[in-house]
Amino acid sequence: MRATPILLWRIVAAALCALVVFQAHAATPAPAFQVVVDRSNALTAVDRRFLADAFLKKVTTWPDGSIIRPADLAPSSSVRRRFSEEVIRRSVEAVKGYWQQRIFSGRDVPPPELDGDDAMVEYVLKHQGAVGYVSGAANVDGLKVLSVN
């Protein structure tokens, strides 16, 4: 029965592979946030600085010329905190300070602040050119998730 050891090794190898894949899957935590846009947006990835400028309303159009409509989560949201620190590279309070300067010097007003993932998904679905972010576990059916470079 020469085939038996080979079969045994194959079973062991398959089990090890399955274990590795399972562990890799289990070790990958859900991302802290997902950047979402409406499906008509041509991008699949976005430059971090461009995204930061979009949320600070320094840039107002996507590369195809359509208007960017950013939306934030509430300042108390842990998802917003992570997004702010990783993408804008400023604390939520620092961003708030930036908007205080813009508001009262008459330059601009901040993006709307939404209550949670569901409200954000609804906003992005309803507004062409919208961009927002939701928690890693949020259901983003109907939206496109952008990777951030």
Add this chain to the structure above:
Amino acid sequence: MSRWAWVLVLAALAVGRRAEAAEVGSESDFWSVDVHAFASQGFIFTTHNNYLADNTKHGSFQFSELGINFTKELTDKLRMGLQLFAQDLGPTGNYDVKADWFYLDYHFSDYLGFRAGRTKIPFGLYNEVNDIDSARVPILLPQSVYPLQDRNYLLAQTGVELYGYARMRSAGALEYRLYGGTIFLNANNTPGSPEQVVNVNVPYVVGSRVLWETPLDGLRVGVSFQALRLDTDILINSTPVSVGVPVILAVGSAEYTVGDLVLTTEYSRWFAQSDSSNTAVFPALSIVSERAYAMATYRVNRWFQPGAYYSIFFPDVDHRSNRADLQNDVAVTLRFDLNPHWLVKLEGHYMAGTAGLDPTLNDGVPLASLDRYWLAFFAKTTAYF
């Protein structure tokens, strides 16, 4: 407080009930507008010399600001806005409500936008927020570069502005603004003063600011220029004199934000010349002033932000030794954000020199005779949304 100031307060309170949204009307409603407002009350106490207000040596509450603004996006590219503002700072303001800024803004692209109206002057990094307490850490911005006494000349101009923002890939980004127009000024006279201003006119003000957001995250540097001319008719001991004063202001700025630490420094020179119709009464002058500061602020946590700065001011670069020729200001400030709409600040200043003082607030005593070393303490609370 004038009737209009009370109306402004009531309007802010009424709208403030919707403070979280800061938007009146639903998003889809054409008449919906973004509304924001603030109200500040400060207290000033000084030793030896009165500063910014009368009688600060005994403490003064003549340090108040309130404002409310409305912004409406008419289309994706067209926006209009208005801010009503009232203040009281010693002899100035007296709660008269003014249109602090108003504009019609057309945004052609990120590279080019156009504004018409009364717009805040982009001079240095912080001139536009000189009277917006919630937008900065210190109660007083360094008075060498952002003097509150000169608010009327420096804060806003009525005319047009071109602006833009250009991303330059790996070279960072440039933010640029170019403006031109005039400044409407009222002749303010101190009763009993031998000099009485009959009228004052600003035939032109032009200027620009360029800020470079460098590839190093958090570092931005820039330069600002402003040129204006003041034409005024004065009575000096009842003798009429016409005086024209062309002024050029320049400032170089650098700001570095790393995490919760913000380091800022600015250096400025102001050039003024005067031509006079009667040099025997009002001599022709040419004067250059020098102004600079370095400031650091740090956010310890969500509610606490201390800061400190050192500021120097020489009204005439050719004379730097006497007490009236300089003002050195060492300031320490504490900002407490009690909640997202309410803050309290405390601030102390050690002053050397009298150049920033006003003799009319000090019983007419000349600057050279006022106390050289003095202290100033400020407390201020602001509610905003």
